[in-house]
Amino acid sequence: MKMDGKTVLITGSTDGVGRYVATQLATAGATVLIHGRDRARAKTLSEEIKRAGGGEPVFYQADLSSLAETQQLADAVLADHRRLDVFISNAGIGSQNDGPARQTSADGHELRFAVNYLSGFLLAHRLLPLLKASAPSRIVNVASLGQHPIDFDDVMITKGYNGSRAYAQSKLSQIMFTIDLAEALKGSGVTVNSLHPATYMNTTMVRAGGITPMSTVEQGGEAILHLVTGDDVVNKSGLFFNGMNEAKANRQAYDAEARKRLRALSLELTGLPGA
Numbered sequence: 001m002k003m004d005g006k007t008v009l010i011t012g013s014t015d016g017v018g019r020y021v022a023t024q025l026a027t028a029g030a031t032v033l034i035h036g037r038d039r040a041r042a043k044t045l046s047e048e049i050k051r052a053g054g055g056e057p058v059f060y061q062a063d064l065s066s067l068a069e070t071q072q073l074a075d076a077v078l079a080d081h082r083r084l085d086v087f088i089s090n091a092g093i094g095s096q097n098d099g100p101a102r103q104t105s106a107d108g109h110e111l112r113f114a115v116n117y118l119s120g121f122l123l124a125h126r127l128l129p130l131l132k133a134s135a136p137s138r139i140v141n142v143a144s145l146g147q148h149p150i151d152f153d154d155v156m157i158t159k160g161y162n163g164s165r166a167y168a169q170s171k172l173s174q175i176m177f178t179i180d181l182a183e184a185l186k187g188s189g190v191t192v193n194s195l196h197p198a199t200y201m202n203t204t205m206v207r208a209g210g211i212t213p214m215s216t217v218e219q220g221g222e223a224i225l226h227l228v229t230g231d232d233v234v235n236k237s238g239l240f241f242n243g244m245n246e247a248k249a250n251r252q253a254y255d256a257e258a259r260k261r262l263r264a265l266s267l268e269l270t271g272l273p274g275a
């Protein structure tokens with residue numbers, strides 16, 4: 001996919017791998033809609049992109065731990081743009097951001113499930129009409145190799161909480177959603193894939209977890225860019241990639257009944273029609 005004249009929304013682009021991907025896409029000619037919580041970080045990124053020869057990105061501020069703010073983000077993007085060629089759902093928190101204790105979102109949901117998965121589920125659904133109108137278009141869900149099956153009796157992990165499980169559950173949820181959405185989007189010209197970008201990139205969330213980085217944001221960024229621009233993935237949808245290569249996700253991802261339960265719960269929690 002040539003980026004000239006294309007519009008791309010990437011959540012969580014004020015830091016880490018999202019920041020790298022936003023810069024690459026903007027300098028390749030795309031109109032990049034950047035997103036994060038921090039206006040100052042967005043301003044610094046905007047200046048950097050302009051210095052590197054890209055067009056001025058459009059910044060959207062929204063805390064994705066609030067479904068109301070997530071809805072406002074979708075409203076703003078739909079109001080401001082006539083096309084959306086790519087939606088990269090990248091924003092996320094790691095297993096240890098702000099400590100090891102269980103946290104909840106503005107809506108009372110387990111925080112990692114809310115930020116890493118539910119907000120992306122809501123945004124994708126809200127943005128689908130624009131993505132369909134701009135087809136061929138792509139959705140890329142930035143997930144992880146860290147995956148933990150969902151216990152449908154305790155999705156919000158009220159018992160036996162630990163950050164790694166919460167993070168990994170949210171990441172498998174993104175992959176399950178990807179498979180499910182790809183089915184629904186068959187024939188629409190919109191593809192959706194998920195990936196593990198790279199293992200322990202040198203980013204805020206990895207450092208917050210006290211983990212020694214093992215790869216660079218460039219490595220993970222190139223894997224995301226492959227799904228955004230690659231000609232070899234043009235007709236691929238519903239897949240999970242480990243870096244550049246197609247891979248198998250946790251077994252639960254291929255359990256249609258589990259995906260159906262997750263979808264029903266997600267529609268109910270987000271208030272989207274179809275619950």
Ligand SMILES: NC(=O)c1ccc[n+]([C@@H]2O[C@H](COP(=O)([O-])OP(=O)(O)OC[C@H]3O[C@@H](n4cnc5c(N)ncnc54)[C@H](OP(=O)(O)O)[C@@H]3O)[C@@H](O)[C@H]2O)c1
Pocket residue numbers: 011012013014015016017018035036037038041062063064065089090091092093115142143144145196197198199200201202203204205206
């Ligand atoms: N790092 C790795 O090795 C690794 C491995 C596998 C998968 N991933 C995935 O890659 C994606 C990016 O991770 P990263 O390592 O680049 O992380 P990062 O450097 O910590 O950046 C996270 C981004 O998400 C945004 N964000 C966090 N919480 C948010 C919230 N409540 N509302 C809105 N935005 C929020 C941050 O915005 P602020 O600037 O406002 O904080 C920031 O832009 C994540 O989905 C992560 O799970 C990363």
